[in-house]
Amino acid sequence: MNNREKIIIYSLIGFCINISYISGNLFISNFSQVLGASKSFIGLINAILPFFSILTAPLFARKAAKLRRKLPIIKTGLIIGAFFSILLFFSYDKILIFIFRMGMGVSFGATMGLTNSLATEIDTEKRGKYFGIYSASCSFGWAVGSLLVGIVISQKYNNAFLIPIIFLTTGFVATLFAKEKYTASDYFGIDFQTFKKFLPFYRTLFLRHSVATTLWAFLPLYLEFTLGFDRFIISSIFFINNSLQVLTMPLIGHLSDRIKKTYLVFTGLIGSFIFILTFTIIKNPIEFMLLQILVAFSWALVYLGTSSLVTSYSTWNERGEAISGLSMTLNLSSIVGPLLGGIIYGLSDFVTMLYLMLPLCLLAIISSIFLKEKEEIPHNIYK
Numbered sequence: 001m002n003n004r005e006k007i008i009i010y011s012l013i014g015f016c017i018n019i020s021y022i023s024g025n026l027f028i029s030n031f032s033q034v035l036g037a038s039k040s041f042i043g044l045i046n047a048i049l050p051f052f053s054i055l056t057a058p059l060f061a062r063k064a065a066k067l068r069r070k071l072p073i074i075k076t077g078l079i080i081g082a083f084f085s086i087l088l089f090f091s092y093d094k095i096l097i098f099i100f101r102m103g104m105g106v107s108f109g110a111t112m113g114l115t116n117s118l119a120t121e122i123d124t125e126k127r128g129k130y131f132g133i134y135s136a137s138c139s140f141g142w143a144v145g146s147l148l149v150g151i152v153i154s155q156k157y158n159n160a161f162l163i164p165i166i167f168l169t170t171g172f173v174a175t176l177f178a179k180e181k182y183t184a185s186d187y188f189g190i191d192f193q194t195f196k197k198f199l200p201f202y203r204t205l206f207l208r209h210s211v212a213t214t215l216w217a218f219l220p221l222y223l224e225f226t227l228g229f230d231r232f233i234i235s236s237i238f239f240i241n242n243s244l245q246v247l248t249m250p251l252i253g254h255l256s257d258r259i260k261k262t263y264l265v266f267t268g269l270i271g272s273f274i275f276i277l278t279f280t281i282i283k284n285p286i287e288f289m290l291l292q293i294l295v296a297f298s299w300a301l302v303y304l305g306t307s308s309l310v311t312s313y314s315t316w317n318e319r320g321e322a323i324s325g326l327s328m329t330l331n332l333s334s335i336v337g338p339l340l341g342g343i344i345y346g347l348s349d350f351v352t353m354l355y356l357m358l359p360l361c362l363l364a365i366i367s368s369i370f371l372k373e374k375e376e377i378p379h380n381i382y383k
Contacts, residue, residue: 001179003122007130009178010119011137013074016171017111018141020081020164023149024088024104025049026238027231028097029221031157035094039218043342045098046217050334052105053112057331060110061324070114071180077110078172082165089161107168113327118180120311120323132253135304139245141167146242150235194321198310200371202329204265205306207364208272209330211357212299213337215276222350229285237288244296252300256308262371265309268301269365276361280351309371 001009025046032042060077064070084103091097119134145163152159195202223229223237256264275294282288307326314322337357344353 003130006122006179007119007133009174010115010122011134012174013171013178014115014119014134014138015141015144016167016174017078017108017115018138019145019148020085020141020167020171021108021112022142022145022238022242023160023163023167024085026146026149026235027153027157027160027220028101029217030224030231031160032094032097033221033225034157035092035097037094039346040342041094041098042221043217043338043340043345045094045101046213046338046342047335048098049101049105049108050331052102053109054328054331054335056106056109057113057327058324060114064114069180070118071175071178074111074114074118075172075175077107077114078168078175080110081107082168082172085161085164085168089158089165091158104164111171113324116327117323118178120319121181129250129253129257131307132250132256132304135249135253136246139242139249143239143242143246146235146238150232150239153231194318195325198313198322198325200367201306201310201313202325204269204364204367204371205302205326206329206333206336207360207367208269208302209333210337210340211276211354211361212272213334214341214357215279215337215354217338218341218345218350218353219279223288226350227283233285237285237292240289241292241295244293245300248296248300249304252297252304256304260373261305261308261312262368262373264301264305265371266365266368268298268303268305269361269368271298272302273358273361273365274298276354276358280354309373312373 028045029042032045037045060073064073067073081104084100084107087100087103088097091100116134119131122130148163149160152162220234223234224231252264271294275291275298278291278294282291310322310326311319341353341357344356348356
């Protein structure tokens with residue numbers, strides 16, 4: 001396979017995984033509330049998927065290391081995800097939703113990090129370019145999934161799970177045409193020394209993303225049941241954000257090859273603080289839609305900047321561990337954010353919840369000031 005074929009197939013797999021992820025998650029809080037779940041239990045339902053993802057991802061990474069291949073693990077994860085999506089489609093009980101999302105967590109633990117890793121190995125000299133294209137494909141999956149789910153759930157929320165059934169199956173078919181080179185033989189997840197080395201980067205991303213995951217877990221709930229927005233309007237708001245990232249991801253990917261990555265992260269965090277604060281003020285659909293421009297640019301700056309910093313500090317043999325740590329950080333924040341948010345939201349309201357979570361974003365900005373860049377590498381060794 002040449003590089004062009006690799007990026008096309010890897011991007012297709014990433015697209016299928018991400019369209020499945022967003023479609024099964026976007027309205028899960030709303031569905032859970034209709035089934036009688038409290039705000040705190042809604043937080044648990046949101047958190048259980050990333051919890052099982054972070055729990056199983058190192059195990060799958062270790063298995064991939066022993067096999068020296070990632071694709072067999074990715075294939076298994078896609079099959080698991082399609083199976084549990086079928087179970088979720090037929091579920092009308094909040095406890096069953098909670099249990100079956102454990103299986104979805106296992107699926108994404110097997111697929112997301114390893115597929116990301118495949119995309120970084122296409123060309124080390126143009127890592128920013130290729131991972132920017134791959135990230136844009138993933139964002140396009142989120143965009144399409146956001147819009148599709150708003151259409152299919154017009155009658156009932158369960159229809160959302162038809163999307164991952166179809167696209168996880170499609171992703172599995174795509175893996176049959178994919179090829180990979182052998183991974184480093186000593187890639188065994190992440191150990192303490194590696195975690196310690198990259199802790200400043202993980203810490204910064206964790207603080208910011210914990211606030212963001214709180215927002216995304218409960219925003220659809222707030223928009224539908226407090227502000228009275230139509231479900232398709234809600235999905236359109238998310239569509240704008242995710243479709244813009246199709247443009248911002250490659251753009252920031254190219255920028256990360258040319259300017260200081262610490263500047264990208266700091267700028268993205270400032271933007272994140274501003275847009276989260278703005279969510280406490282605005283009330284009508286047009287305002288929410290326009291705000292997604294800032295959301296998309298901010299996330300691209302933070303994510304691609306941090307990813308590039310992590311890989312610029314990593315050797316070839318520890319790169320898999322460093323990437324694993326980055327994925328674990330995102331999953332951990334996806335656990336902490338909804339859990340804290342669910343408790344606060346249950347005792348107060350959406351706006352108060354964001355105000356109380358906002359200091360974490362401020363701490364992320366402070367943390368980013370102390371990040372250092374590896375100056376001796378003249379090109380971006382991306383993720």
